[in-house]
Amino acid sequence: QALLRRAGATLVPVPVDDEGLDPARAPQASPPRLIHVTPSHQYPAGAAMSLSRRLALLDRASSHGALIVEDDYDSEFHYAGRPLASLQGLDDAGCVAYLGTFSKVLAPGLRVAYAIVPPRLVAPMRAAVRLSGGMVPVHVQAAMADFLAEGHLNAHVRRMRKVYHQRMLDLAGRLTGMARGRWQIGPVDGGLQLALWLDPLAGQDDAALAQALHEHGLGVMPLSQLFLSPPRAGLLLGVATATPQAIDRLATALDRLVPLPA
Incomplete structure (x- = not known):
């Protein structure tokens, strides 16, 4: 922009x-x-x-x-x-x-x-x-x-596509299983980012949530900052570094920071 x-x-x-x-x-x-x-x-x-x-x-x-x-x-x-x-x-x-x-x-x-x-x-x-x-x-x-x-790029892409696909599925599956009405997960068909849309009725400040996650060493981006109008609250999560350990840390922090719907 x-x-x-x-x-x-x-x-x-x-x-x-x-x-x-x-x-x-x-x-x-x-x-x-x-x-x-x-x-x-x-x-x-x-x-x-x-x-x-x-x-x-x-x-x-x-x-x-x-x-x-x-x-x-x-x-x-x-x-x-x-x-x-x-x-x-x-x-x-x-x-x-x-x-x-x-x-x-x-x-x-x-x-x-x-x-x-x-x-x-x-x-x-x-x-x-x-x-x-x-x-x-x-x-x-x-x-x-x-x-x-020499064909090295094609070989690299084939190898990493499998790795990133599995990380996408692992991340989306873990967050979907613990959502309990707090968020929805975006498409998982491709890419290196996953959108997590927060419950619009909860009034959650995604910028404040992103900052809190940053303080836990977790790099995410508030989705509301990427809209022209009207903004929608959520988080943009990276898939490339979504190892099992990183997913555990993110899931634990989100579970603590995002309250369940009333």
């Missing part, structure tokens, strides 16, 4: 449900110039955008001459069935800029990302990268290219 606002954009929220962003519910009075989406796993709720909505979004963008920024930040970790085709792969009108990163797949410190953009944006993108001065060192790029070419 902050980067878009700094660039002078007026942000217009679009409702999201179990099929992801819903183009049919987008405000008709304000045609978009740029549409930012995370279709593989909607951030932060976790839903995957259905094929029908992907096609509807492409049609809407094309009709308005808008650019779709497809932020596919962790599509490699899809656990249920075959992943849907990317928006960029379905795009016939040249209106999608596809962004990906190796930071989620390998390590955050790597700081290597990539973009697939329509031909008309190649020159402006090159100019922007030169001006930003944020080039990845050539030796890091070369090592990454070799890692890809």
Whole structure:
């Protein structure tokens, strides 16, 4: 949000449900110039955008001459069935800029990302990268290219997909079993985050809850801070480090900090 606002954009929220962003519910009075989406796993709720909505979004963008920024930040970790085709792969009108990163797949410190953009944006993108001065060192790029070419990335992703899937199931299963009306768990079909939605009738302050968990050494994010409007209380939980010991610590702390419904 902050980067878009700094660039002078007026942000217009679009409702999201179990099929992801819903183009049919987008405000008709304000045609978009740029549409930012995370279709593989909607951030932060976790839903995957259905094929029908992907096609509807492409049609809407094309009709308005808008650019779709497809932020596919962790599509490699899809656990249920075959992943849907990317928006960029379905795009016939040249209106999608596809962004990906190796930071989620390998390590955050790597700081290597990539973009697939329509031909008309190649020159402006090159100019922007030169001006930003944020080039990845050539030796890091070369090592990454070799890692890809030799098949190591695919092997790593296959191995970690199994690990993260099991951690997702373990975390979701433990928290669902102890919920007792205090919260609901979001989709578990993919991604490295799990949404825990707090009971809206309880009036729980998710920012205060997140701070209390931080004091117990548990890193979580309050979901209300990720909404434009209206906010909904919950916690965004990381899956990558959800070992049995970490799940035990989180479950114990949540059980103590979140009261049962009256």
